[in-house]
Amino acid sequence: MIAEVPLGAFLSGGVDSSAVVALMAGLSSAPVNTCSIAFDDPAFNEAAFAQKVADRYRTNHHCDLVASDDFDLIDTLARLYDEPYADSSAIPTYRVCQLARQHVTVALSGDGGDETFGGYRRYRLHLMEERLRTALPYGVRRPLFGLLGRAYPKADWAPRMFRAKTTFEGMARTTVGGYFHAMSILRDPMRRELFTDRFRREAGGYSAQEVFRRHAERADTEDPLALIQYLDLKTYLVGDINTKVDRASMAHSLEVREPLMDHELVEWMATLPSSLKVRGQEGKFLLKEAMKHRLPQDILFRPKMGFAVPLARWFRGPLRERVQQAVLGPRLAATGWFNPVYLRHLIDAHQSGARDYSAPLWTILMFEAFLRNVMDAPAEHPALVSVVDASR
The missing domain is CATH 3.40.50.620 (HUPs)
Known part of the structure; x- marks a missing residue:
């Protein structure tokens, strides 16, 4: 002071x-x-x-x-x-x-x-999941919860404790993999649908989850809460x-x-x-x-709200057309990185109210804005750098 x-x-x-x-x-x-x-x-x-x-x-x-x-x-x-x-x-x-x-x-x-x-609610949920991981060997958890995760419908509208699909998918993973899954905006199935083969070739096998794994190896703790706090200090706190x-x-x-x-x-x-x-x-x-x-x-003692923005409502209401124009426009298409059919699906499912895709849509919108404002790339031939180079 x-x-x-x-x-x-x-x-x-x-x-x-x-x-x-x-x-x-x-x-x-x-x-x-x-x-x-x-x-x-x-x-x-x-x-x-x-x-x-x-x-x-x-x-x-x-x-x-x-x-x-x-x-x-x-x-x-x-x-x-x-x-x-x-x-x-x-x-x-x-x-x-x-x-x-x-x-x-x-x-x-x-x-x-x-x-x-x-303080994060995800810490408490992670500890609950970790108790189950300890009780069941990975060789049992992976096929059992993997099957349940694939079969269970996704309920974006429900609180996470009632989103059994998210929990099942996390339980099919290791401690670090489960936490990374919980933190991810674009999870594995969505990434497979969203990105093209060209993107995957340019990414060269890069996985953000490896960053988590490397930090976890240096954490030097067996306490599950201390581990994910350490991961957040090394990734989310400094990087976000x-x-x-x-x-x-x-x-x-x-x-x-x-x-x-x-x-x-x-x-x-x-x-x-x-x-x-x-x-x-x-x-x-x-x-x-x-x-x-x-x-x-x-x-x-009131529920934590964070500093969230009402994107879901904005994208279905006053920003509806702007979202469509940016996400389905020529600039993203020219990169060759995104599956246009899946982009259309994200918009339609969100704007119909069937799913809440506001977070991945914001991510895509920010990338489009980055191309326009920073890369200064014409819509026909954007001057893109390698995916891996851009992540360094």
Whole structure:
């Protein structure tokens, strides 16, 4: 909090950012400047929770709205990230940095809390699956759950605990393979349908899962929670979260500080038993215990929402035609990398409401925006680099 310039914080209304603001307020003699983002979809909107924390600590609170019109930022994001960065939360992150810079020069964030304290819901699900993996040998699990995974219908609309197909497919894999499967936007069957033989030849056998395997070999732990936290620290946190915040903040000349990523805190938490991180069905056990006298119960124990964007509704409504034009347009077709029949299937299944393909569609849309804005490739003959070279 030492700064010679105006200082504030991001406040989403979740546990991590609320904890940071609560501690800042206790250390500051002046009201803390806080900034948050609201969405035009109630299912994604945490603004009321952010306001509750802001009122409790009497912050100077500022809030801005993200709506489907902000999809226009996709071209800005492609240029800013200089790669097809496929996390849609880059939109609200860009906008909250833009808002914050109107009031402060330095902002504190709650990023890293999930990885450090064990907050992701996928951690609890992974631990449940891991208990089953321990009980059944791989030679039994692979054919049994592989068959169940292929036979069971996919239910995108259901919470993951009821999406038995995802669980069955994960159970047919190793610990690392199962976690990679859970983290993947494009899973094996979808990749086989989406990409052409030309793409596979250029990829030269490259598999992102190998990155996970290499990190897992260096993890030096038999604790299943510690292992996947380590994987997230080495992959998701640095490659997604930190990249997202760094590029978005620097675009607005805003310095973002991450107290929950302080290396001494992260290293200390890594020495603690997993029971102090995940207890039963509750994540971030230790952090919530530490903050129970500073934050309301409905902030500490409500379901995690993350910084998700209502893409599914946008792609079926106001952005329907734009999605079709970009995904089925000549620029992607000219790469020779994508199966046009499957692209059509993704759009039709999503826009009819039969499936939720918003995440893979966003990934494809970002690649199309990257071609237009960064590669500056004409639709007829895009100047593409090797898939493997681009991944290095």
